[in-house]
Amino acid sequence: MNREILRKNLTEIFSGALQAVLPDKAVKRHLSLEGSVLRIGSHEVGLDHVRRILVVGFGKASAAMAREVENILGERIDAGVVVTKYGHGLPLKRIRVMEAGHPVPDENGVRATREILDLVDSAARDDVLLCLISGGGSALMVQPREGLTLADKQQVTQLMLRGGVPIEEMNIVRKHMSAVKGGQLARLAMPARVFSLIISDVIGDLLESIASGPTAPDPSSFADAVDVLQRYEIWNELPETVRQWFEKAAGEPKAETPKPGDPLFDRVENLIIASNRSALQEAEQLAAKKGFNTLVLSSSVKGEAREIAHFFGAIAREIRQTGQPLPTPACVLAGGETTVTVRGDGKGGRNTEMALAILEDLQGLGKAAFLSAGTDGTDGPTDAAGAFAFPDSLERGRQKGLEWRHFLRNNDSYSYFDRLGDLLRTGPTGTNVMDLQILLVL
């Protein structure tokens, strides 16, 4: 029954961490109304001098965030529109919730964005604009720059995908083709006071990257966007009109997105209210309460899932053999977002694949266990959040006739753990701060 106790500990630590980053909990911790004072993080706004409170939002968590904002501010909200992914809407009283296409933008996204931009554009100096930003916001926020069509944007994205352009560089180009991203929403809101409440789903919590940073300064320029297109040899494949559009924009300083140091950001506060790091902090507290020695390695773990697994395996082995980097009972925590290079045709996500890859390393380690799981509750194209790995999992698999190496080669991690009964299923959680890894060595 060791296994069941370890599983219970892992599940409780993961669930507890999740509680800290759910949209409603995160909003509640950072937003309150005391008499006529609105507290947003460490900021205070006296509402006596505020004309209107406006709420907009983009992202998969925006409806859930908006609901909590309504709970807290109620009738103080003058108007609001948020856009979320199909199936993620909630019926609210004062904030209009719209649904649109994700990850592929669609016409509903265009319509919702237009409504949001109209509301933001109406904001005046004595208005407060609350922006609710979460992962997925980039696809839901669709408004091409003047001179470009949605079709142009889609075509450039397709060319970049085919050309193997890394996501960070793709986003530089996309930001500059949008009328909202890269701080442009904040510029449109001027001279209103802007507070963005942000759930981060990106490594390093870079404000300019979360939902493409609608209220954050953009360190990249039109020249950078053109450079990306040229370096990856996409420039010459662009439609003539799009190429001319870029050339023209790159020559006009006022076409640029707002840059770091722009005084407009004096009126803007970007607050990260939930992130992988806050989940890790909560997990660490819970594990410590349970009596574990704890070590948080990083909230920025990336790389190929099956290779990163070996690092956790190596640490597990060292803990067991030498008590380094920390003595037993040990809880090692990390988070981030790894990748899977698909070579087979099996079923699985990056979390179940990491759990599968660690199995060989865990063999013979006695009382130990590992969980990798996505905080959104959906690991890749599966209905599981992740999977549990134990020192005896390989042997249990063998007894069921499962050839581990075959499942690993075929990227079939979900199927393997499904057969073992070692998947973690939470259902969609409504939030996303990437993935968590929890390693226990007793």
Next chain:
Amino acid sequence: MNREILRKNLTEIFSGALQAVLPDKAVKRHLSLEGSVLRIGSHEVGLDHVRRILVVGFGKASAAMAREVENILGERIDAGVVVTKYGHGLPLKRIRVMEAGHPVPDENGVRATREILDLVDSAARDDVLLCLISGGGSALMVQPREGLTLADKQQVTQLMLRGGVPIEEMNIVRKHMSAVKGGQLARLAMPARVFSLIISDVIGDLLESIASGPTAPDPSSFADAVDVLQRYEIWNELPETVRQWFEKAAGEPKAETPKPGDPLFDRVENLIIASNRSALQEAEQLAAKKGFNTLVLSSSVKGEAREIAHFFGAIAREIRQTGQPLPTPACVLAGGETTVTVRGDGKGGRNTEMALAILEDLQGLGKAAFLSAGTDGTDGPTDAAGAFAFPDSLERGRQKGLEWRHFLRNNDSYSYFDRLGDLLRTGPTGTNVMDLQILLVL
């Protein structure tokens, strides 16, 4: 000149760690003669009751180890033969040093092994046999089992290489085709007292794996060897004579290598006198003396070098941003042996590749630096031990017109760092306890 100070610190920590695992230093720490008492690790042997001291050795470090044994025991040595790789021999007085082929065994290996086996076979109850074991010993120790030829062994090895058999499973097969490996040398030495002084070059310091464990119990059996050959579908490709040989041996209990629990091992002590872990311990002490907060992650790091790099990158970022897993000035230490899946035709080893892959992660991290280097001083097919990575390396590369991504794609890490002047060149060190990684964040 921050960079030069960081480089100096990394170099000093690495060189210091190396000192702890050099063959002569390691032997000296574990072997001494006080009057008529021979101390080997924590063991004491009264020489008044010892007839002869015999010394044998296999491995790249065996000549250097033997020289130190001569320094300590001098004329107390009655006879000795060690075999090492071409170019690694040293002129000794009482111990005969032979050179042979590595990594491909040759006839000189066969001759040397025969001499060693003759000496070991002559050992009596009141003799002490010192075995000096280090990496490479497996290829230098060549004596096929009765009924097999060297050509048979080579052919089976070729088939396994082509069949993609993992190294651990290949070694199960090879052990059973050898007359020395898998504890068989210890059996031959019976009833003499046997002390093996071992420099470990394998992950987890498994006695049965270092130089194929000539004096260690073998947990694997002939049935396991046959199972490997069948599972990887090599069985049917074997020459009929070899297949029959395996079938016969698998049916004869007394053909088995000595197993854990065999009483013969009551007369055998296997002492690991240098390992990745001892190098890390020394590195940690040195770093602490320099004022760094230290964290040893693991001595068992494995996996694809460029992916493992990201884990170190993620930890560096976390230290800078949150002071976790440890506060600055931080020194994070790890070791082991990673792999490189070669896709390009550039020049590099696993250490320079790891250093190259981390460059993007280190960008913007201020005063930080990373070194990955092989303790043998030879990273893959290069004349460097490894390479230094700094937050400004990418930018310095760009200024020299080096496109980082191109070098990474082409496995051309050596060339990149050669151009930057950031290779670590120690020359061959004469020892091997795998690789070390040192991360500094000030």
